[in-house]
Amino acid sequence: MYVDRKLVKRVEYSAADTAARQAEALARMTPTTPAAAQRCDGGQLIAFGAGRYVNRAMGIGLGGMHAADVVTAVERFYQAQSLPASVEVNPWVSSDLVAAFSAANFRLERFRNVYVRELDSLPATAPDTATADIRAVDAAMVPERNAILAGDAPPEARRISDEFCDAIGQLSDTNDFVAIVDGVPAACGSLTVVDGVGWLGGAATLTEFRGRGLQQALLVHRLRLAAKLKCAFAACTAVPDGQSARNLERLGFQLIYTQAVLTA
Numbered sequence: 001m002y003v004d005r006k007l008v009k010r011v012e013y014s015a016a017d018t019a020a021r022q023a024e025a026l027a028r029m030t031p032t033t034p035a036a037a038q039r040c041d042g043g044q045l046i047a048f049g050a051g052r053y054v055n056r057a058m059g060i061g062l063g064g065m066h067a068a069d070v071v072t073a074v075e076r077f078y079q080a081q082s083l084p085a086s087v088e089v090n091p092w093v094s095s096d097l098v099a100a101f102s103a104a105n106f107r108l109e110r111f112r113n114v115y116v117r118e119l120d121s122l123p124a125t126a127p128d129t130a131t132a133d134i135r136a137v138d139a140a141m142v143p144e145r146n147a148i149l150a151g152d153a154p155p156e157a158r159r160i161s162d163e164f165c166d167a168i169g170q171l172s173d174t175n176d177f178v179a180i181v182d183g184v185p186a187a188c189g190s191l192t193v194v195d196g197v198g199w200l201g202g203a204a205t206l207t208e209f210r211g212r213g214l215q216q217a218l219l220v221h222r223l224r225l226a227a228k229l230k231c232a233f234a235a236c237t238a239v240p241d242g243q244s245a246r247n248l249e250r251l252g253f254q255l256i257y258t259q260a261v262l263t264a
Helices: 005-029 067-080 095-103 139-150 155-168 214-228 243-250
Strands: 036-040 043-047 086-089 107-118 133-136 174-181 184-194 197-205 233-238 254-263
Touching: 005 036, 005 043, 005 107, 005 155, 005 184, 005 197, 005 233, 005 254, 036 067, 043 067, 067 095, 086 095, 107 243, 133 214, 139 155, 139 174, 139 184, 139 197, 174 214, 184 214, 197 214, 214 233, 214 243, 233 243
Parallel strands: 197 233
Antiparallel strands: 036 043, 086 254, 107 233, 107 254, 133 174, 174 184, 184 197
């Protein structure tokens, strides 16, 4: 896939809009949750709340807004949310914006890789995953899926994880799946379609079922659904050199750029 500014904007904006919808769902489902989203420079300023998954600006730096105004908007939004100001920066933003964040004492926190895959040819499920029965999550299966995602999290972290799962379960453009092995819900993954981009997320596997190729099976299943739903391509983020990144690369995903997360 040829990577240009148009593709990067579509990836960045669809990711930001996905997170904004999740924040809005959290606010509807749990009014006491300080979740909020605000559009900025084509992207979104996202706050799920302290201790929750997404508290950073996404997709900014490509909309033509003056660099100083972007930084001011980010700082004001997160100050109002009583959260550290944080932002994802992609390699296509201007040097002026990078300098403006540096001058405002934003510092590098971590990196994230962004992957995409075209859907014109789809991979086959490997033989060692054939025993996995992949099912769409229904109301009866929600507790099992939630338990897989939470893993061994302590009670407060488990509550936050369940809260998030219940909220995004209300989104019509999100499809959740569980891989069942010998009658046991063992792994999970999701597909969210925004602006024709099939975003893959929500991936987790119970410890005792790891190493069996279940995430590969879930990836293939979601790629096929994304193609059926007429997505232009599938996209996903992963920590560099992590297991998720290796799974994506095995199935033909292309690393298109690396984001830097900057936090004040």
